[in-house]
Amino acid sequence: MITAAAQEREHxxxxxxxxxxxxxxxxxxxxxxxxLFTVTLFFFLGGAFATMIRIELLTPTGNFVSSETYxxxxxxxxxxxxxxxxxxxxxxxxxxxxxxxMIGARDLAFPxxxxxxxxxxxxxxxxxxxxxxAGGVDTGWTFYTPYSTTYSNSWVIATALGxxxxxxxxxxxxxxxxxxxxxxxxxxxxxxxxxxxxWSTYATALIQVLGTPVLAVTIILLFCExxxxxxxxxxxxxxxxxxxxxxxxFYSHPAVYIMVLPAMGVISEIVSVxxxxxxFGYHFVAFASMAIAVLGxxxxxxxxxxxxQSVYAGLVFSFLSYFVAIPSAIKVFNWTATLYKGxxxxxxxxxxxxxxxxxxxxxxxTGLFVAALGFDVHVTDTYFVVAHFHYIMVxxxxxxxxxxxxxxxxxxxxxxxxxxxxxxxxxxIFLGFNLTFFPQFILGYLxxxxxxHVYPDEFQVLHVLSTAGASVLAVGYxxxxxxxxxxxxxxxxxxxxxxxxxxxxxxxxxxxxLHNFDEMPIVTHEAYDYSTVIGEEIQVG
Amino acid sequence: MGSKLPxxxxxxxxxxxDVDQLTLxxxxxxxxxxxxxxxxxxxxxIRYRRRSDQELPHVQHGGMxxxxxxxxxxxxxxxxxxxxxxxxxxxEARPPDNAMPIYVVGKQWMWKIEHMEGQREINELHVPVxxxxxxxxxxxxxIHSFFVPAFRTKQDVxxxxxxxxxxxxxxxxxxxxxxxxxxxxRHSGMIGWVYVxxxxxxxxxxxxxxxxxxxxxxxxxxxxxxxxxTCHKPDGTGRCPSLDGLYGKTVKLAGGNSVLADxxxxxxxxxxPQAKIVxxxxxxxxxxxxxxTEEDITQLVEYIKWLGDKPEVQKQTSGTLGExxxxxxVKRLPGGGQK
Numbered sequence: 001m002i003t004a005a006a007q008e009r010e011h012x013x014x015x016x017x018x019x020x021x022x023x024x025x026x027x028x029x030x031x032x033x034x035x036l037f038t039v040t041l042f043f044f045l046g047g048a049f050a051t052m053i054r055i056e057l058l059t060p061t062g063n064f065v066s067s068e069t070y071x072x073x074x075x076x077x078x079x080x081x082x083x084x085x086x087x088x089x090x091x092x093x094x095x096x097x098x099x100x101x102m103i104g105a106r107d108l109a110f111p112x113x114x115x116x117x118x119x120x121x122x123x124x125x126x127x128x129x130x131x132x133x134a135g136g137v138d139t140g141w142t143f144y145t146p147y148s149t150t151y152s153n154s155w156v157i158a159t160a161l162g163x164x165x166x167x168x169x170x171x172x173x174x175x176x177x178x179x180x181x182x183x184x185x186x187x188x189x190x191x192x193x194x195x196x197x198x199w200s201t202y203a204t205a206l207i208q209v210l211g212t213p214v215l216a217v218t219i220i221l222l223f224c225e226x227x228x229x230x231x232x233x234x235x236x237x238x239x240x241x242x243x244x245x246x247x248x249x250f251y252s253h254p255a256v257y258i259m260v261l262p263a264m265g266v267i268s269e270i271v272s273v274x275x276x277x278x279x280f281g282y283h284f285v286a287f288a289s290m291a292i293a294v295l296g297x298x299x300x301x302x303x304x305x306x307x308x309q310s311v312y313a314g315l316v317f318s319f320l321s322y323f324v325a326i327p328s329a330i331k332v333f334n335w336t337a338t339l340y341k342g343x344x345x346x347x348x349x350x351x352x353x354x355x356x357x358x359x360x361x362x363x364x365x366t367g368l369f370v371a372a373l374g375f376d377v378h379v380t381d382t383y384f385v386v387a388h389f390h391y392i393m394v395x396x397x398x399x400x401x402x403x404x405x406x407x408x409x410x411x412x413x414x415x416x417x418x419x420x421x422x423x424x425x426x427x428x429i430f431l432g433f434n435l436t437f438f439p440q441f442i443l444g445y446l447x448x449x450x451x452x453h454v455y456p457d458e459f460q461v462l463h464v465l466s467t468a469g470a471s472v473l474a475v476g477y478x479x480x481x482x483x484x485x486x487x488x489x490x491x492x493x494x495x496x497x498x499x500x501x502x503x504x505x506x507x508x509x510x511x512x513x514l515h516n517f518d519e520m521p522i523v524t525h526e527a528y529d530y531s532t533v534i535g536e537e538i539q540v541g
Numbered sequence: 542m543g544s545k546l547p548x549x550x551x552x553x554x555x556x557x558x559d560v561d562q563l564t565l566x567x568x569x570x571x572x573x574x575x576x577x578x579x580x581x582x583x584x585x586x587i588r589y590r591r592r593s594d595q596e597l598p599h600v601q602h603g604g605m606x607x608x609x610x611x612x613x614x615x616x617x618x619x620x621x622x623x624x625x626x627x628x629x630x631x632x633e634a635r636p637p638d639n640a641m642p643i644y645v646v647g648k649q650w651m652w653k654i655e656h657m658e659g660q661r662e663i664n665e666l667h668v669p670v671x672x673x674x675x676x677x678x679x680x681x682x683x684i685h686s687f688f689v690p691a692f693r694t695k696q697d698v699x700x701x702x703x704x705x706x707x708x709x710x711x712x713x714x715x716x717x718x719x720x721x722x723x724x725x726x727r728h729s730g731m732i733g734w735v736y737v738x739x740x741x742x743x744x745x746x747x748x749x750x751x752x753x754x755x756x757x758x759x760x761x762x763x764x765x766x767x768x769x770x771t772c773h774k775p776d777g778t779g780r781c782p783s784l785d786g787l788y789g790k791t792v793k794l795a796g797g798n799s800v801l802a803d804x805x806x807x808x809x810x811x812x813x814p815q816a817k818i819v820x821x822x823x824x825x826x827x828x829x830x831x832x833x834t835e836e837d838i839t840q841l842v843e844y845i846k847w848l849g850d851k852p853e854v855q856k857q858t859s860g861t862l863g864e865x866x867x868x869x870x871v872k873r874l875p876g877g878g879q880k
Binding site (some may be wrong): 048067068071138140144146147150151152234235236240241275276277278280281285305306307308311312315318320322325326329330332333334337339340341343344345348354357358361362365366367368369371372373374375376377378380381382442445446447449450451452453454455456458461462484500530531534 | 544547548549550551559560564567571574575578579581582585586589590591592594595596597598599600601604607611612616617619620622623625626627628629630631632633634649682683684686688690691693694695696697699700701702704717719720721722723724725726727728730754755825828872
């Protein structure tokens with residue numbers, strides 16, 4: 001190994017070694033990998049909580065854990081998955097690694113701030129982790145008042161503080177991305193030549209910068225009431241409990257787009273490369289990202305249809321929610337149209353992308369259901385909503401995240417993953433996911449409320465199906481974990497451009513050198529011009 | 542209930558049928574688009590699968606017409622969904638005037654129900670079939686949510702304010718009542734049953750649970766016991782305004798605004814008397830926050846409502862409601878005459 005290493009070309013991974021070289025790195029690629037490591041830990045932690053939830057729900061009575069523990073499990077599942085996995089997942093790992101490379105930059109605009117962002121996520125994560133280990137928190141990830149401020153006897157403040165700190169990680173990452181996209185594009189990389197992943201990450205960054213401070217304010221108010229008993233939300237202290245929901249969802253609904261917009265960007269890249277065609281309607285897909293970012297701020301009240309907000313407010317929020325559906329629909333139609341007369345490869349990333357489009361379509365269409373006022377009154381706070389947002393956030397975001405990891409893995413590590421196993425994992429995850437969450441739509445419509453530790457007997461069959469699906473899903477998620485690690489040592493060496501992709505990140509060796517490009521790249525073509533990578537033209541279709 | 546693998550919930554209210562129709566429309570649209578997109582992906586993926594590593598497909602340039610079509614048509618469909626959903630929501634927001642009132646107080650972890658005639662129930666609600674019922678609800682602690690899947694309706698029950706929910710049960714039977722808003726440790730134990738009964742069975746049920754006093758009577762006892770009449774003199778000569786004839790009227794406030802005297806206003810005036818001062822009066826009343834429970838308050842509210850409905854002539858003389866039940870009141874109270 002030593003001799004082999006000596007002959008190796010110098011790149012960002014072998015430039016220097018040792019813990020210090022990682023913990024003090026300012027290289028966006030290494031920071032991307034630090035994030036990958038961190039969010040993976042939280043993913044499996046959140047997954048462990050989910051596993052215990054699903055085991056408990058096998059039977060209608062509470063016989064695996066107590067109600068108290070169950071409530072903590074679903075709370076910590078939500079906190080770990082949303083704040084410490086989904087929100088940082090694609091932007092902070094793949095975005096950190098590839099956003100600069102895709103626009104031909106040597107790094108992000110503020111490399112030190114980038115490292116600080118990672119530390120903030122870790123410190124925030126440690127606070128929340130401490131709260132989980134010290135006894136846990138039982139408010140639900142939504143921290144609704146006055147339960148969270150006056151009634152809960154669990155580690156609310158430590159958890160909320162962790163989220164508060166992690167929020168700054170998100171804000172700084174967003175800021176870094178915005179400045180990078182504005183200031184660091186290579187010569188010739190005009191806005192309309194940017195890969196769609198850059199567009200969607202840019203739109204995401206805007207939400208992170210504009211939305212996350214509201215979350216910070218909300219947490220401070222929560223802190224003031226819980227610790228100093230200043231009446232803000234608790235009516236016994238003169239506050240308004242529904243005010244909290246407005247503030248919370250003003251951030252947390254746009255946060256859904258923080259999770260799903262970058263996923264859409266990944267899918268645009270993959271669908272294009274593996275059908276070897278530019279994304280159909282590039283401009284529409286790019287602007288759809290911006291439209292989603294803006295409209296996403298105007299729909300928070302659709303979480304409050306039965307929360308005593310005025311009937312007319314409900315009306316406006318329902319109306320606007322349908323507006324935000326259209327840009328998402330435009331994307332799905334354009335991806336599908338991209339396949340038309342393409343040269344479709346069934347490589348692993350494409351299988352994940354197919355999975356994404358399918359699950360996101362179901363998640364999006366059921367979003368139209370819950371935006372309809374009269375329908376939502378029946379299903380809100382039931383498993384229907386649980387199923388709906390898991391289709392978006394797990395079926396959507398995690399499928400895209402895994403698709404993106406497979407797509408860029410050769411570039412990040414210089415190694416290929418085992419194709420057969422990887423294709424199998426995409427299939428297992430797709431099937432396991434549907435078996436887990438489809439029955440929950442039916443459960444919800446039947447009236448099964450969410451966050452129930454014990455439930456009436458008639459719901460058991462559907463719960464058992466869901467738990468069976470979750471076991472399949474767990475196997476599906478463990479597979480990439482294993483073969484990715486395996487590939488680091490045993491995977492085939494990756495060429496610079498294994499997929500015939502056009503992005504600048506593929507115009508540099510795998511893994512890239514420390515400064516990404518040996519020469520400043522100059523961009524002369526639109527994104528996704530495959531005639532630049534393939535010699536001869538063969539007519540298809 | 543019944544089948545071990547139910548796929549569709551029972552329909553037991555007029556609204557349930559309406560909501561289910563909307564559901565079927567939404568499902569039809571969803572299935573159409575799912576089939577369209579899945580079908581297109583499968584077809585294209587197989588038809589245009591890569592046959593050679595060197596092949597380069599022709600680029601089609603985006604079609605403006607296509608983009609417009611697949612934006613405008615879905616938007617039109619969503620507007621149907623919006624209007625349909627909104628019309629149901631409006632219906633749900635407006636209880637009919639003749640709806641039978643029942644009070645609900647949620648607390649960790651039970652539902653307390655108070656009927657106008659004074660019957661009290663915990664985690665059970667008995668209602669007659671075919672009659673509109675209006676629940677006026679509040680919580681003693683955290684947010685709860687009153688959810689009856691068979692009626693397809695749900696409403697959060699929020700501390701510090703009244704919220705209302707109404708339904709017309711359409712089929713006798715026993716239906717789940719769930720708390721749908723997470724409320725702490727035994728959230729999933731905050732469940733109960735709604736019993737929808739034939740009118741005769743319902744009246745039998747009322748008779749077999751004779752209450753000691755109606756809500757308004759209990760309210761009167763509280764009203765006198767707490768010393769309210771010292772200031773709220775019926776003839777208006779006290780330090781505080783007379784409450785006779787108050788309910789349903791528009792009250793002029795100091796500062797020029799006015800407010801409709803409904804349940805929420807009366808409740809607020811008991812708990813936060815300083816929030817709205819009646820024109821011509823001083824801020825003389827102390828708060829009863831912490832002294833009166835939510836159940837006390839519903840009783841007081843009902844008594845004040847009763848005062849409000851009294852015919853004008855009786856204003857000066859009418860003393861106690863327990864001693865001289867007047868015909869009007871009995872008629873007004875649901876199931877009146879049961880006493």
